[in-house]
Structure formats: C-alpha cells, structure tokens
Amino acid sequence: MTRVMVGTMLLVLGVVFITLAGLGVARLPDVFQRMHAATKAGGIGTSLLVLGVLVAGDIVQPISGVLTIGFMLLTLSVASQLLARAAYISGAPLQGLDRGDPLAGILGRASEPEDEGADFSSTYEEG
Amino acid sequence: MTMLDLATVAKVLIAALALPLALAAYRMIKGPGYADRFVALDMLTAVVVSLAALTAVATGRGAFLDIGLGVALINFASTCAFATFLERRRNPQ
Numbered sequence: 001m002t003r004v005m006v007g008t009m010l011l012v013l014g015v016v017f018i019t020l021a022g023l024g025v026a027r028l029p030d031v032f033q034r035m036h037a038a039t040k041a042g043g044i045g046t047s048l049l050v051l052g053v054l055v056a057g058d059i060v061q062p063i064s065g066v067l068t069i070g071f072m073l074l075t076l077s078v079a080s081q082l083l084a085r086a087a088y089i090s091g092a093p094l095q096g097l098d099r100g101d102p103l104a105g106i107l108g109r110a111s112e113p114e115d116e117g118a119d120f121s122s123t124y125e126e127g
Numbered sequence: 128m129t130m131l132d133l134a135t136v137a138k139v140l141i142a143a144l145a146l147p148l149a150l151a152a153y154r155m156i157k158g159p160g161y162a163d164r165f166v167a168l169d170m171l172t173a174v175v176v177s178l179a180a181l182t183a184v185a186t187g188r189g190a191f192l193d194i195g196l197g198v199a200l201i202n203f204a205s206t207c208a209f210a211t212f213l214e215r216r217r218n219p220q
Contacts, residue, residue: 008136011181015140018177022147025154025170031162034154038166042173050195053180056133059189068176068196075203079169082210087162090213 007056010048017045030095031087039080043072137184144181148174165209172202 024037047069054065091110094101103109151174155167176195183191 004133008133011136011140011184014177015143018144018147018173021170021173022150025167026150031160031166034163035166035169038151038170038173042170046173046176049177050180050192053184053192057137057184057189058187059183059192061189062192064189064192064196065180068180068192068199071196071203072173072176072199075199076169079203079206079210083162083165083169083206086210086213087160090160090162090216092160092162 004056007052010052010055014045014047014049014052017041017048021045031092032084032094033096035080035084035087039076043076047072134185134187137181141178141181141185144174144178161209161213165206169202169206172198 018041021037021041024041025034028034028037050065050069053059054062059065085107088103088107089109148171151167151170155164155171158164175198179191179195179198183189
C-alpha cells in the first residue's frame with residue numbers, strides 16, 4: 001500500500017513537471033529559454049514518472065526502465081548543449097539579455113537568423 | 128476510502144499528458160526557426176516516453192518500457208545529427 005502511494009505521488013509529480021515544461025516550451029520568448037524549460041523540467045519529469053512506474057507498477061523486467069532513467073539524465077544535457085551551440089552559431093535571436101551578448105567575439109555567429117525553407121543539399125555535398 | 132487503483136490513475140494521467148503534447152505540437156508548428164522545432168521534438172520525446180511508461184502500468188505489460196527506451200535513444204541520435212548539420216551549414220570547413 002505504501003509502495004503504491006509513493007509510486008502514485010511520483011507519477012503525479014512527473015506529470016506536473018512535464019506540464020510545466022510544455023507551458024515553458026510554448027510561452028517563453030526565445031529558443032534558448034525554451035530549451036531550458038524542455039530539457040531540465042522535461043527530463044526531470046520523465047525520470048520521476050518512469051521511477052514511479054518502477055516503484056508502483058508490477059513490472060516483471062524493470063531493467064529497461066532503469067536504463068531509460070539513466071540514459072535520459074545522461075544525454076539530455078549533452079544534446080541540449082550541442083543544440084544550443086548550433087542555434088547560437090546559426091544566429092537564433094536572443095531576448096531578455098540585460099548586459100548584451102556575453103559570447104560575442106568568442107563564438108562566430110551569423111548576423112541574421114537561419115531562413116526557413118533553405119535546403120541542406122550543400123551540406124551533404126561537402127561531405 | 129477506497130483502494131487506490133493504479134491502472135485507473137495511469138489512464139487519468141495519460142489523458143492529462145494531452146496538454147503538454149498539444150503545447151509542444153504548437154511550438155513544432157509555429158516555429159519560427161529550425162532550433163525551435165527541434166526543441167519541440169525534444170519535448171515531444173519526453174511526453175512520448177512518459178506515455179509509454181504510463182501505458183505499461185495501465186495495461187500491465189512491461190514491454191512498453193522498452194518502447195520508451197528506444198524513443199529516447201533515437202531522440203539523442205537525431206538531436207546530435209541535427210546540431211551538427213545546423214552548425215556545419217554556417218561554417219563550411
């Protein structure tokens with residue numbers, strides 16, 4: 001009984017975190033703030049929810065759930081770092097910075113944002 | 128107080144996850160850039176892994192957890208590939 005209660009609390013907490021992450025992704029003003037919401041809150045919410053399933057649900061082989069939690073906690077930060085670097089270099093607009101762009105002059109940055117509808121064929125040809 | 132039925136709780140939570148799914152889909156459609164759409168894809172993946180885990184509880188089949196693991200693996204590979212493309216496109220060396 002206690003096990004089911006704790007597991008249910010973890011499930012509900014995970015759903016709350018994921019809902020907050022979804023709100024952040026939909027409403028925050030620029031791509032880096034959206035990424036901050038999606039990666040941190042989304043990763044924690046999903047991990048809590050899978051942990052709740054492992055605690056409460058009678059899963060016969062829980063190893064894939066354990067692997068999912070470890071994998072998400074390990075890779076979400078790496079993936080978001082890669083994506084944020086690529087977005088900055090490709091000139092995604094920044095908003096809400098009080099003291100200007102602290103990375104100016106450190107990383108090369110396109111002056112105008114990436115235009116939608118551009119094809120990636122030249123990237124493929126460069127190998 | 129009645130006994131807490133875990134399968135029913137899981138079904139209600141699956142319905143509740145429709146809200147973050149819709150919010151991420153809105154960001155995916157609205158854009159406005161490539162990076163925004165891939166952030167939305169990250170978010171969609173988190174929701175899908177959660178849905179798979181909740182379905183494992185609702186149906187009692189643990190195999191649904193494997194689906195969550197597979198989706199998480201694919202999402203990491205696709206995000207890395209996309210970031211490489213977006214970066215190399217601006218610095219063609």
